[in-house]
Amino acid sequence: MAFFVTDMTWGIFYGLHLKTALYVTTEIFFANMMISVFMWTRFVAAYLKSDNRFAKPLVCMGISMLSLELIALTVNLFYPILFWIDDGGGYHAGSARYITYITQIVLFVLTSVYSLLITSKTYGTVRRRHIAISVFGIVMIVFINVQVFFPLHPMYSAGYLLGICLIHSFVVEDEKEEYHKTLENFLKIELRHQQELGTAKQKIYTDLLTGAKSKQAYLDDEKEINRKIKEGRIHDLGVIVFDLNDLKQTNDTRGHETGDICIYEACMMIREFFSQSPV
Numbered sequence: 001m002a003f004f005v006t007d008m009t010w011g012i013f014y015g016l017h018l019k020t021a022l023y024v025t026t027e028i029f030f031a032n033m034m035i036s037v038f039m040w041t042r043f044v045a046a047y048l049k050s051d052n053r054f055a056k057p058l059v060c061m062g063i064s065m066l067s068l069e070l071i072a073l074t075v076n077l078f079y080p081i082l083f084w085i086d087d088g089g090g091y092h093a094g095s096a097r098y099i100t101y102i103t104q105i106v107l108f109v110l111t112s113v114y115s116l117l118i119t120s121k122t123y124g125t126v127r128r129r130h131i132a133i134s135v136f137g138i139v140m141i142v143f144i145n146v147q148v149f150f151p152l153h154p155m156y157s158a159g160y161l162l163g164i165c166l167i168h169s170f171v172v173e174d175e176k177e178e179y180h181k182t183l184e185n186f187l188k189i190e191l192r193h194q195q196e197l198g199t200a201k202q203k204i205y206t207d208l209l210t211g212a213k214s215k216q217a218y219l220d221d222e223k224e225i226n227r228k229i230k231e232g233r234i235h236d237l238g239v240i241v242f243d244l245n246d247l248k249q250t251n252d253t254r255g256h257e258t259g260d261i262c263i264y265e266a267c268m269m270i271r272e273f274f275s276q277s278p279v
Contacts (some may be wrong), residue, residue, distance in 0.1 A: 012066030112137030132170035
């Protein structure tokens with residue numbers, strides 16, 4: 001964005017023949033240009049996530065070229081090696097300008113070749129994203145070559161605009177879609193786990209014979225009620241305990257199935273009478 005703003009501002013100052021403003025903007029333009037190239041080399045090396053011996057030298061070259069460009073811009077203040085502005089506000093290119101563009105072309109060639117090498121080992125959407133990164137470098141190579149011969153035309157910015165569209169369409173949007181799919185899968189898994197947990201909890205908290213709350217549910221409720229009593233949130237509490245008489249005798253003389261029927265029917269009576277309370 002800084003590069004685009006500088007390029008547009010440069011065009012305005014050039015049209016108005018503002019010598020000092022044009023000179024300052026041109027210095028910033030060259031600085032932004034090399035910072036962008038340096039950041040691109042870092043992005044390619046980091047995004048492709050390869051540990052081979054090509055990534056680090058690529059980044060080092062980006063740092064070196066940025067440093068040399070800043071030195072050249074400093075020298076240009078005293079001796080015009082990159083460019084100069086005449087008294088009428090006209091722009092003139094120096095020899096170092098062509099060296100700057102050539103070094104950028106070299107870097108973009110290297111990043112494109114590097115991307116293609118990594119691309120040969122990838123598949124699917126990852127491969128498509130890597131190809132887009134490589135094509136970005138090729139686009140910039142073409143537009144920089146045109147910029148060399150037409151210094152007053154915004155070819156460099158046009159190349160960046162086209163390249164950014166490629167990156168946005170085939171890298172950023174692809175990653176967003178992939179992230180959304182991954183997130184949806186995680187949510188589905190989480191929902192299934194919640195359902196399974198709810199089912200398991202329901203089984204633990206329900207007595208199989210009577211359908212009333214189980215002993216585990218009673219123990220958990222007891223802990224929760226005691227906590228609320230300590231916090232002063234419960235002041236009135238009633239607990240009613242029922243016991244089924246002669247259950248052992250029923251089991252021993254008439255069988256456990258009959259005993260279970262007795263327990264079930266007794267529980268149904270209690271649940272019907274105390275329908276507003278947990279049983």
